Amino acid sequence: MEDSFGAVRNLEAVMRIPVTIQVVLGSAIMPVANLMKLRRGSAIPLDHRVGEPVDVVVNGRTVARGEVVVVEDDTSRFGISLTEIVGGNASNA
Incomplete structure (x- = not known):
């Protein structure tokens, strides 16, 4: 059985794992011909x-899910104010 020090060490290792975070503002579908016309x-x-x-x-x-907000310390940057945490059910996979 692992002692509590070992459990803390394992948790610290997990907390250092990098993850990629994206904020999806929306999406669009367009033909390649229209994509090629973008400037x-x-x-x-x-x-x-x-x-x-x-x-x-x-x-x-x-x-x-959340709302786009202006970061208070730097008004030239955007942030996200979380409004809902999505549950871990299979429909979100």
């Missing part, structure tokens, strides 16, 4: 509307 300044309409929650995805799995 600087082109706008791509997404399937999400302003004010709708965005998905927070960790290693390819949606784990939360």
Whole structure:
């Protein structure tokens, strides 16, 4: 049986594992011909509307939803305010 020090050490190792976090603002489907016409300044309409929650995805799995906010310390940056934590059921796989 592992002592509590060993368990803490294992937990610390797990906490250092890097994960990729993405915030999905929306998506779009378009033909390759339209994709090839995109230039600087082109706008791509997404399937999400302003004010709708965005998905927070960790290693390819949606784990939360939230609202886009301006970071208080640096108004030139955006952040996410979490509004919902998504459960770990099979429908989110």
